[in-house]
Amino acid sequence: xxxxxxxxxxxxxxxxxxxxxxxxxxxxxxxxxxxxxxxxxxxxxxxxxxxxxxxxxxxxxxxxxxxxxxxxxxxxxxxxxxxxxxxxxxxxxxxxxxxxxxxxxxxxxxxxxxxxxxxxxxxxxxxxxxxxxxxxxxxxxxxxxxxxxxxxxxxxxxxxxxxxxxxxxxxxxxxxxxxxxxxxxxxxxxxxxxxxxxxxxxxxxxxxxxxxxxxxxxxxxxxxxxxxxxxxxxxxxxxxxxxxxxxxxxxxxxxxxxxxxxxxxxxxxxxxxxxxxxxxxxxxxxxxxxxxxxxxxxxxxxxxxxxxxxxxxxxxxxxxxxxxxxxxxxxxxxxxxxxxxxxxxxxxxxxxxxxxxxxxxxxxxxxxxxxxxxxxxxxxxxxxxxxxxxxxxxxxxxxxxxxxxxxxxxxxxxxxxxxxxxxxxxxxxxxxxxxxxxxxxxxxxxxxxxxxxxxxxxxxxxxxxxxxxxxxxxxxxxxxxxxxxxxxxxxxxxxxxxxxxxxxxxxxxxxxxxxxxxxxxxxxxxxxxxxxxxxxxxxxxxxx
Numbered sequence: 001x002x003x004x005x006x007x008x009x010x011x012x013x014x015x016x017x018x019x020x021x022x023x024x025x026x027x028x029x030x031x032x033x034x035x036x037x038x039x040x041x042x043x044x045x046x047x048x049x050x051x052x053x054x055x056x057x058x059x060x061x062x063x064x065x066x067x068x069x070x071x072x073x074x075x076x077x078x079x080x081x082x083x084x085x086x087x088x089x090x091x092x093x094x095x096x097x098x099x100x101x102x103x104x105x106x107x108x109x110x111x112x113x114x115x116x117x118x119x120x121x122x123x124x125x126x127x128x129x130x131x132x133x134x135x136x137x138x139x140x141x142x143x144x145x146x147x148x149x150x151x152x153x154x155x156x157x158x159x160x161x162x163x164x165x166x167x168x169x170x171x172x173x174x175x176x177x178x179x180x181x182x183x184x185x186x187x188x189x190x191x192x193x194x195x196x197x198x199x200x201x202x203x204x205x206x207x208x209x210x211x212x213x214x215x216x217x218x219x220x221x222x223x224x225x226x227x228x229x230x231x232x233x234x235x236x237x238x239x240x241x242x243x244x245x246x247x248x249x250x251x252x253x254x255x256x257x258x259x260x261x262x263x264x265x266x267x268x269x270x271x272x273x274x275x276x277x278x279x280x281x282x283x284x285x286x287x288x289x290x291x292x293x294x295x296x297x298x299x300x301x302x303x304x305x306x307x308x309x310x311x312x313x314x315x316x317x318x319x320x321x322x323x324x325x326x327x328x329x330x331x332x333x334x335x336x337x338x339x340x341x342x343x344x345x346x347x348x349x350x351x352x353x354x355x356x357x358x359x360x361x362x363x364x365x366x367x368x369x370x371x372x373x374x375x376x377x378x379x380x381x382x383x384x385x386x387x388x389x390x391x392x393x394x395x396x397x398x399x400x401x402x403x404x405x406x407x408x409x410x411x412x413x414x415x416x417x418x419x420x421x422x423x424x425x426x427x428x429x430x431x432x433x434x435x436x437x438x439x440x441x442x443x444x445x446x447x448x449x450x451x452x453x454x455x456x457x458x459x460x461x462x463x464x465x466x467x468x469x470x471x472x473x474x475x476x477x478x479x480x481x482x483x484x485x486x487x488x489x490x491x492x493x494x495x496x497x498x499x500x501x502x503x504x505x506x507x508x509x510x511x512x513x514x515x516x517x518x519x520x521x522x523x524x525x526x527x528x529x530x531x532x533x534x535x536x537x538x539x540x541x542x543x544x
Contacts, residue, residue, distance in 0.1 A: 007165035010138045011038055013173035017145055019068045019095070023056040023421070025049050027072025029099025029112065032162045034070070044424070045456070047449035049080035051417035053155075054447065057083065057092045058382075058421030061212070061405065063428070066093040066148050067421070073098050074114035077121060077157075082411045087155045088124040089408035090237055091212065091300070093148035094155040095141070096121070100130065102163045117159030128157040134164035138173035146178040151299035151316065153180070181213075182299060184315035184323055192270065192295050192313060192320075193327035196226065199268035204230045205252065207274020207317070208408070209299065211238035215273075215318035216401040222325045223247045227333040232345045233274030234259060237408040239398040240273065243344045250341025251393075253348065254278055257285025258544055263292055270295040273317030276307035280410070281480060281543060343390040344397060350390030351539035361511065361535035364388040364466055368395035370513040371436065371464060374520035378433045380422060382406070384415035385440040387472035390541055392438060403433075413446030415439060416463070420450060423459040434462070434524045441467045441533075442491055448499060454529040455504035462523040463505075463531040465496050468538040475540045500531035507531040 014020065023044045026034060037043060046052040049071040060067035071080050077098050087094050100106070101113040109115055118128040127147045131140050137160065144156045196202050204226070210219050219241055223230045230247050232240055234254035241248055252259050256279055263269055269292055271277075276296050277287075287309045288294050294310035296303075297320045304312035313320070343349045353363050368388075372395050381396060383389070383406045398404040405422060407414040415437060423435045444465055454461055471489045478486050500507035506523075510516055510532045523530040 004169050005165065006134055006137050006167050006169050007033065007035065009169040009173050010141055011041070013138050013141055013175065014068070015040070016175045018065060021059065022068045022070055023052040023059070024070035025052050025072060025076060026070070027076055027099065029073045029101060029162045030070055032165045033097070033099060033160055035165065044453065046417065046453050048447065049076040050083045050413055051447050051450040051453065053080045053083035053087060053094065053096065054414045054417030055421040055450070055453065056094055057087045057090060057414070058405065058418030059425050060092050060094060060421070061090065062402070062422045062425030066095060066145060069094055069096045071096065071098045073100055073112050074120060075112060077114065081121070081124065083414050084121060084155055085124045086407045086409040086411050086414045091153045092155065093153040095144045095148055095158065096125070096155055097158045097160055100159045100161045103161045104163070106161070114159055121157045124155065125157045126154045130159035130161070131164070134161070134167045135170045137164055138169070142173060142176060146176065149178050149180045151180060151182055181316040181319060182314065184297070184313055184320045188313045189315070189320060189323045190327060192297070193324050195268055195293070195295060196270060196324065197329040201266050202226065202228050202268040202270065203263065203266045204228055205233055205269055205271040205274065206230055206240035207233040207272060208236050208238035208240060209273025209317035210240040210321065211401060213273070213316060213318035214401070215321055216241070218318060218321040218325060220245065222321055222328070225325060225330050226328060227331045229338050231262070233271060234278045235280070235347045236274065236345060237406050239345060239404045242399040243397040244399040247338055248340065249338055250343065251345035251347055252277070253544070254280050255283035255544065256287060257283045260286045260289050264289045266292055268293050268295070270297070271310070272297045272320060274298070275303040276310055281477065283544065342394055344393040346389040346393040348390055348541060348543045350388070350394050351541045354537050354539065356537065361537050362513065363391070364536040364539070365391040365395060366513065367466060367516065367534050367536055368392050368438070370516045371520065372396045374517045375436055376434050376524070378403070380405070380426070380433050380435045382415050382419040382422065382435065382437045384412065384443045385438050385466055386443070387440055387468060387541060388466060388539070412443045416444065416447045417450040417453070419461055420454050420457070420459060423454070423461050424457065437461060437463045439463060439465055441465055441469065441494055441496060442471050444496065449503070451500060451503035451505055451529065451531065458527040459529055460524050460526045461529045462520070463529060465531065465533045467496060467533050467535045470538055472538060472540055476543050479540065480543050496531065496533035505529045505531045507533070509533045511535060
C-alpha cells in the first residue's frame with residue numbers, strides 16, 4: 001500500500017460501489033482528482049455544472065443507483081445549486097465532489113478557493129465535508145455513499161483539496177453495505193389499516209415515493225382491494241399510479257382551498273410517498289375539509305415534521321403499501337364510477353383552446369395529441385413546459401411505470417440534462433425506450449448547452465420546443481396576484497433551430513401535424529438528437 005496513492009485507492013472504492021460513470025465539467029482544482037483517468041471509467045462532459053448535476057440526477061433515477069458528479073470548486077458548485085436543490089427535492093442519491101485549492105494556501109484564501117466548503121451547498125445536501133486529513137478521502141467517499149442512499153435519499157457533497165490525491169494511502173478503502181429502506185412501526189401501520197378498513201368513504205393519495213420504490217403494482221392492488229378513488233399528490237414529479245386505471249381521478253391542485261374542496265365528502269384520506277401538501281400559489285382556506293381525518297406515510301422525517309395536519313408514520317412507502325395490502329379488509333365497489341379529471345395529474349387545468357386561424361399556429365393540445373399518437377407506446381416523457389401542463393397531460397396519459405419524469409422543485413433547467421442521463425441509462429440497460437422532451441422556449445434557455453452532451457453521446461432524444469414567445473405561466477400568476485404591467489414576460493427574437501444546429505443537433509421548425517408525424521417517424525432511428533420548434537397559439541393557463 002505504500003506505493004498506492006489516495007486517488008488510486010479512492011477509484012478502487014468507486015469500482016466496488018459501481019460508481020464508474022462521472023458527470024462533470026472539469027476545472028483546474030479537479031484535474032488532480034481526474035489525473036490518469038482509468039480506462040474502465042466513463043466521464044460524461046457537460047458545458048455547465050448545473051447540467052452535470054441534472055444529467056446525473058436523471059441517470060441515478062433511471063438506474064436506481066447513486067451517481068457521481070464532479071464540479072469546479074466554489075464557482076462550479078454555485079453554478080450547480082439550482083439542480084442540487086432539485087435533486088434534493090427529487091430525493092435522488094448523488095455524490096457531488098469539487099476540488100479546492102492546495103491545503104498550504106487555504107489560510108490566505110487564494111483565488112477560486114471554496115472558503116466555506118461545508119456550508120456553501122446547504123441546505124440542499126444531506127451531508128457536506130472536506131476531509132481533515134488527505135488520508136481520510138476514501139472513507140469520506142464511503143460515508144458519502146451511505147448517507148446519499150439512506151432515506152430520504154438525496155445529494156451529498158465532498159470538497160477535495162487538489163494536493164490530496166497524490167499523497168500515499170494508508171491502506172485499502174473499507175467497503176460497507178448500507179440498508180436503504182425503513183419499515184413501518186407495526187403498531188402504527190396496524191392502526192392505519194384499521195382506520196382504512198372501517199372508514200365510510202376513504203380516499204388514497206399517492207406520491208412519487210411509490211414510483212421511486214417500484215411500487216406501482218402494490219399500489220394498484222391496494223386501491224383495487226379497497227375499491228376507492230386514487231389521487232396523485234399535487235405537482236408529483238413521478239407518476240405513482242396508471243392514469244388510465246378506472247380508480248384514478250387525477251392530480252390534486254397545489255393550493256390550499258382548492259385541494260381541500262377536492263377531498264370533500266371523504267371521512268379518511270391517506271397520503272403515501274408525498275408531502276402534506278405541495279402548495280403553490282397561496283389560496284387561503286382549510287387544509288382539509290371538516291369531517292376528514294388525514295393519515296400520512298413518508299420516509300422523510302422533515303415531511304412528517306412540517307405537515308400542517310394529519311397523523312404521520314415514518315416508513316418506506318412501498319413497504320407500507322405491502323403491509324396495508326395484507327391488513328386491510330376488502331370493500332365492495334362504489335355504485336357510482338370515479339369522475340376523472342380531464343387534465344389528469346396536472347395541478348391546474350388546460351387553457352380554453354382558442355380557435356385556430358387558417359394560417360396560424362396549432363394549439364398546444366393538438367401538438368401533444370399528435371406527439372402521443374406518433375410515438376411508440378413505451379416512450380418516456382420528460383416535461384418542462386409549465387405553460388401548458390394541462391394540455392400535455394390531457395393528451396398524454398401515463399400508464400406505465402418509469403415513463404414520466406419532471407422536477408420536484410419548479411426550478412427551470414433540470415429536465416433537458418436529466419433526459420440525457422435517462423437516455424444513457426436506457427442504452428446501458430438495453431431497454432432503449434425512446435425519450436421525448438417537451439420543453440418551453442423559455443425553459444430551454446436555462447440549460448440549452450446540454451444539447452452538446454446529447455450530441456457527443458449520440459443520443460436520439462426528440463426535443464419538442466413549444467414556441468409561444470412568452471413566459472405564459474408568469475402571466476397566469478400576474479392575473480392571480482392582480483399584478484398588471486410586469487416587465488420581462490415576452491420572449492421575442494429566439495431562433496431555436498439555429499441554436500440547436502449550433503450544438504450539432506438535427507433541427508427544424510415544424511408547423512403542422514403531418515410535419516410532426518414525419519419527424520416522429522425518423523427521430524428515434526438517428527444517432528443524434530432532434531430538436532423541433534413548434535409555434536403554438538399563446539394561451540394563459542388558469543391556475544385554479
